């Protein structure tokens with residue numbers, strides 16, 4: 001019987017297919033919007049998590065940051081060179097304190113130090129290039145892979161060798177015509193030879209390594225000192241440890257270790273606030289939280305649009321009840337009970353909104369496909385990844401809306417008196 | 426044995442504060458099973474009101490109506506719907522076919538509400554349409570048929586459930602004389618097969634061919650005559 005009613009509804013809706021489509025349009029658009037939004041939310045979340053994971057889920061990033069006040073030079077008098085150099089940030093002592101067993105467990109801690117100002121190859125300067133002093137363990141804490149050659153090794157540092165490992169783009173710019181391996185270039189007048197080239201997808205502390213040059217930390221400190229001058233303003237920064245990437249063992253909780261590190265760092269830096277501590281794992285959790293709020297908002301908006309769609313359907317169904325009054329009378333005369341008449345209209349509304357839901361899901365999936373396709377073309381767009389749960393929920397809700405808003409027209413239809421309905425024209 | 430029996434039946438329409446309209450003012454008569462009865466009378470005398478009561482579409486304001494031994498007043502709305510679907514076949518002046526359904530689907534409608542499976546519905550609808558000579562029009566829409574053909578479809582729909590009583594309110598009112606003759610022939614054939622037939626008509630010629638003529642005036646029975654011969658040969 002139910003199946004018969006369903007077939008009757010399909011028949012009726014198909015006979016007025018243009019009107020049915022227009023009636024369900026609100027639902028279709030509402031559901032499609034939900035599917036697209038949910039898909040885009042999911043895609044954005046994955047992109048964010050991927051970029052955070054590039055920082056390393058087991059990592060803690062400590063960065064020395066310049067406190068705002070120290071950038072102001074003293075007034076009036078020509079400042080001495082020393083006063084134009086701002087000293088701040090993590091110190092070697094801080095690092096030693098962090099590495100004590102009470103703070104741990106820590107698997108590895110790798111510093112990164114920006115050095116040098118000018119990179120030359122022959123007469124050409126490369127302003128995009130950035131040289132870093134670091135340890136051979138850097139690839140163990142951050143996703144760095146080699147395209148060619150080797151990474152830094154302990155001997156490089158111990159012997160204070162002038163060797164460098166280049167990012168892919170920098171290698172290609174410095175040595176467009178020759179093999180970069182073994183090639184020489186200059187940093188602030190010091191000559192370095194290339195021992196390795198990184199792959200294009202390498203990342204250090206979350207940033208691409210395209211224009212980076214990695215030098216042995218000891219070499220860098222020996223050649224360039226601790227202060228780094230800005231050639232434009234003639235001011236400088238003196239930082240003992242610019243960045244420290246701390247990796248905790250697999251079984252440890254990065255947040256707990258961070259808490260202890262923070263206490264150690266605050267001991268010396270609480271007042272100056274010149275050390276920034278970031279935990280990718282916590283960022284991921286924050287993103288999760290933000291996403292949950294986004295999801296709740298989205299569901300509210302979606303619910304609102306489905307509500308509007310439902311009211312649209314109810315409106316048309318009420319008109320349809322009036323239009324089909326005589327038909328209702330005839331059916332009642334031929335043996336239909338009130339219940340059967342009500343059921344017919346309710347099932348028709350539900351079928352309509354259900355089909356609207358299916359079309360909306362299809363449209364939404366198409367939208368997701370288009371967004372994903374576009375995201376491959378333009379950088380600022382994330383792909384839209386439709387997950388089964390929001391798709392099914394939005395379909396279920398659209399059908400529920402049909403049942404809810406079909407109720408009143410169905411009751412109106414069922415309440416028709418057969419004699420009065422038969423006189424209606 | 427009576428197929429239907431009314432005792433002192435009245436029906437008044439009350440709307441708002443306006444004085445009540447007394448469409449029926451006390452009607453009593455019985456219809457023996459298998460009778461072919463014509464109801465006549467001037468317009469507005471209560472014929473349609475009476476037919477609605479007889480067809481269980483409506484209930485009397487007062488008085489009792491007994492259908493096949495069952496007191497209609499005791500039935501609730503759902504049971505009344507069942508009675509209409511199984512015991513009574515309706516034929517209307519304006520055909521009342523459902524315009525968006527094909528001829529066969531129209532005839533299937535009463536079976537649908539009895540829960541008859543689709544295949545059986547189809548077979549019984551086709552059989553009913555064959556018996557009124559419309560077996561070649563199954564998939565047409567009502568709008569593609571002549572008036573006579575539409576009324577034949579309505580008759581097929583009325584008899585597809587094999588009801589004991591057929592009720593027709595001015596079935597030929599919208600038809601020309603040739604089509605009317607065909608419809609009347611069909612009715613006589615149905616009567617001959619044992620059905621009780623109640624028909625409202627304005628046509629004295631048609632009334633003469635019935636077994637009994639009930640004349641109404643102002644909501645009362647004016648005369649109840651038996652013109653005589655049954656032509657159920």
Ligand SMILES: Nc1ncnc2c1ncn2[C@@H]1O[C@H](COP(=O)(O)OP(=O)(O)O)[C@@H](O)[C@H]1O
Pocket residue numbers: 438439446447448467468469470471472473474475
């Ligand atoms: N639903 C109704 N409400 C009020 N008055 C009605 C209604 N139906 C019929 N009547 C009145 O009842 C009387 C009988 O109507 P009806 O049975 O249709 O007459 P007939 O079919 O003999 O022409 C008329 O005066 C009509 O106006």
Ligand SMILES: [Mg+2]
Pocket residue numbers: 472473
């Ligand atoms: Mg009438």
